[in-house]
Amino acid sequence: MTDMSKHMRKVLSDVPTLKVFDFSQYVSKIPGIIKFTIGEPDFDTPADVKEAAIKSIENNRTHYAPQRGTTGLLTAIADTLAKKYGLHYDPKTEILVTNGVTEGIYSALTAIINPGDVVLVPTPTFSIYSPDVMIAGGVPVEVDTSATNFKLTPELLHKYLTKYGDRVKGLILVNPSNPTGIAYRQDEINELAELLKNKPIFTICDEIYSELNYDGEYSSMAKVLPEQTILANGLSKSYAMTGWRIGYLCAPAKVTSLIFKVHAFAVTDIATFVQDAAEAALRDGDKATRQMDQQYIKRRDYMYRRLTEMGFDCTQPMGAFYIFAKIPPFLNQDDNELIYQLANEAKVAVTAGSNFGRGGEGYLRFSYATSLEQIKEGMDRLARFCEQAKNK
Numbered sequence: 001m002t003d004m005s006k007h008m009r010k011v012l013s014d015v016p017t018l019k020v021f022d023f024s025q026y027v028s029k030i031p032g033i034i035k036f037t038i039g040e041p042d043f044d045t046p047a048d049v050k051e052a053a054i055k056s057i058e059n060n061r062t063h064y065a066p067q068r069g070t071t072g073l074l075t076a077i078a079d080t081l082a083k084k085y086g087l088h089y090d091p092k093t094e095i096l097v098t099n100g101v102t103e104g105i106y107s108a109l110t111a112i113i114n115p116g117d118v119v120l121v122p123t124p125t126f127s128i129y130s131p132d133v134m135i136a137g138g139v140p141v142e143v144d145t146s147a148t149n150f151k152l153t154p155e156l157l158h159k160y161l162t163k164y165g166d167r168v169k170g171l172i173l174v175n176p177s178n179p180t181g182i183a184y185r186q187d188e189i190n191e192l193a194e195l196l197k198n199k200p201i202f203t204i205c206d207e208i209y210s211e212l213n214y215d216g217e218y219s220s221m222a223k224v225l226p227e228q229t230i231l232a233n234g235l236s237k238s239y240a241m242t243g244w245r246i247g248y249l250c251a252p253a254k255v256t257s258l259i260f261k262v263h264a265f266a267v268t269d270i271a272t273f274v275q276d277a278a279e280a281a282l283r284d285g286d287k288a289t290r291q292m293d294q295q296y297i298k299r300r301d302y303m304y305r306r307l308t309e310m311g312f313d314c315t316q317p318m319g320a321f322y323i324f325a326k327i328p329p330f331l332n333q334d335d336n337e338l339i340y341q342l343a344n345e346a347k348v349a350v351t352a353g354s355n356f357g358r359g360g361e362g363y364l365r366f367s368y369a370t371s372l373e374q375i376k377e378g379m380d381r382l383a384r385f386c387e388q389a390k391n392k
């Protein structure tokens with residue numbers, strides 16, 4: 001009898017995304033529930049961007065695309081990174097267009113990991129990294145940052161570099177972060193860079209929320225240690241283009257050349273009309289992004305105030321569109337049980353913190369990628385639930 005891969009079975013047996021999927025199936029059957037679980041903009045893709053794709057299809061740009069990306073998009077990415085962030089990458093050799101950040105990070109990890117290599121994954125964090133590392137044959141080591149305001153500190157990094165020594169091949173840095181909404185300052189990143197410099201370690205920077213960084217300047221490992229950085233970014237969040245599947249990777253030429261081969265075997269290329277739309281977004285889409293940002297800021301401020309008033313201890317949200325809130329003592333402390341209670345009794349859906357790895361237990365993630373009206377109604381429901389719980 002033929003059997004499936006034991007390795008893959010083991011890797012995928014307990015990934016949190018499956019639990020999240022079960023919960024989302026469950027809540028989809030509850031009429032009128034308000035969802036704070038959404039991990040994507042509730043806005044539509046800007047009209048100009050959609051028009052660019054339509055025009056591209058009409059011009060029959062529907063054949064195989066260059067596998068690294070179209071010259072137009074690669075150049076637009078290089079120009080955008082230079083103009084906005086002061087980063088300089090050669091569009092011909094140091095940038096690669098990917099099927100979203102998700103594929104970019106998968107291909108990058110596959111290309112750098114040898115069997116048994118350790119990749120440090122500060123948690124709580126988005127759920128793709130550890131499974132990706134395991135699929136590539138590496139060992140993800142979660143670094144719990146809950147005691148350090150959800151940031152990797154030099155002390156923590158030093159501790160883990162000492163513990164795992166030569167086995168460490170990579171570090172994942174998500175900035176701003178899903179699920180915690182924290183963003184690193186450049187001086188904090190510089191301190192981490194000091195510890196990584198000249199070591200055979202890559203930092204894989206997931207900067208998908210770089211345009212949703214409300215309070216701070218752009219900060220990145222790519223500014224200080226570009227030779228050891230693999231930068232992943234994309235248009236899903238900043239231009240409301242999740243379904244288009246478009247992202248990119250930037251790294252030194254010798255690094256992208258192997259990642260490119262993994263990408264080419266797995267994905268081939270990204271549809272030309274999607275790349276044309278992305279080019280239009282990067283060239284002219286800033287206004288739309290800023291308008292979305294204004295909405296997110298209003299929602300964040302409102303939600304943060306309401307949750308704090310209810311007794312949730314919330315991490316100051318600086319970027320992305322999430323608030324990571326500690327469950328107050330008067331509610332069920334088991335986040336996986338509480339989300340079902342909230343769904344059934346308050347008709348509010350949120351994501352359990354433990355789905356995001358070590359240090360997330362006892363927290364809830366609230367997404368504010370939904371309208372202010374929905375947020376107001378959802379917060380009212382939650383406030384009533386909290387009052388009842390206090391009076392029990």
Ligand code: PLP
Nearest residue numbers: 039100101102126178234236247
């Ligand atoms: N990285 C982070 C931190 C995310 O939160 C998400 C989506 O929620 C992604 C990557 C997925 O990005 P993409 O749509 O570009 O694959």
